[in-house]
Amino acid sequence: MSSSAAEVTVRPGLDGLAELAELLAAGPGPLTLRAGRRCAAVPPELAVALRAAVTALQHGEAVTITPHDALLTTQEAADVLGVSRPTLVRLLESGALPFTQPGRHRRVRLEDVLAYAAAHRRGGTG
Structure with a gap:
């Protein structure tokens, strides 16, 4: 992270x-x-x-x-969710997960990844 x-x-x-x-x-x-x-x-x-x-x-x-407000790389976020990096990028591009892009690379807050995972486990849309 x-x-x-x-x-x-x-x-x-x-x-x-x-x-x-x-x-x-x-x-x-x-x-x-x-x-x-x-x-x-x-x-x-x-x-x-x-x-x-x-x-x-x-x-x-x-x-x-790690603190909930930590910023993750797309690979780290994908690892937390148990999905591939390309799948995570599709989630980001679809708006399912918020991200920042301070330069060339996207960053995702751990708190947002965990919230998405919890909603997905409950059967929500994220």
Whole structure:
């Protein structure tokens, strides 16, 4: 994904992943993060995301965290939707997905790609 300094990608095979997965699998209850003498409650939404990330890593999938307003290349957007790049370009040209074209290359906001994917899953028109 092309435009965010806050983007982080984690690949499978991390040390301690099995132990972390076991701790997270203990249940959907509260999660507390401790660092030395300090501790903080992890908000439930973030705990769900962490559990999902660890599960994906255990299944051999890389996990990327990026802001919703990140700009994607057409290939990255196509990968998110699970379609070919030419299919994505047709979606852009038909107006099904908004895009910007600051130069020669189109850019698509991740938020728009995810909204399109959600509408498509629900049987909407996007």
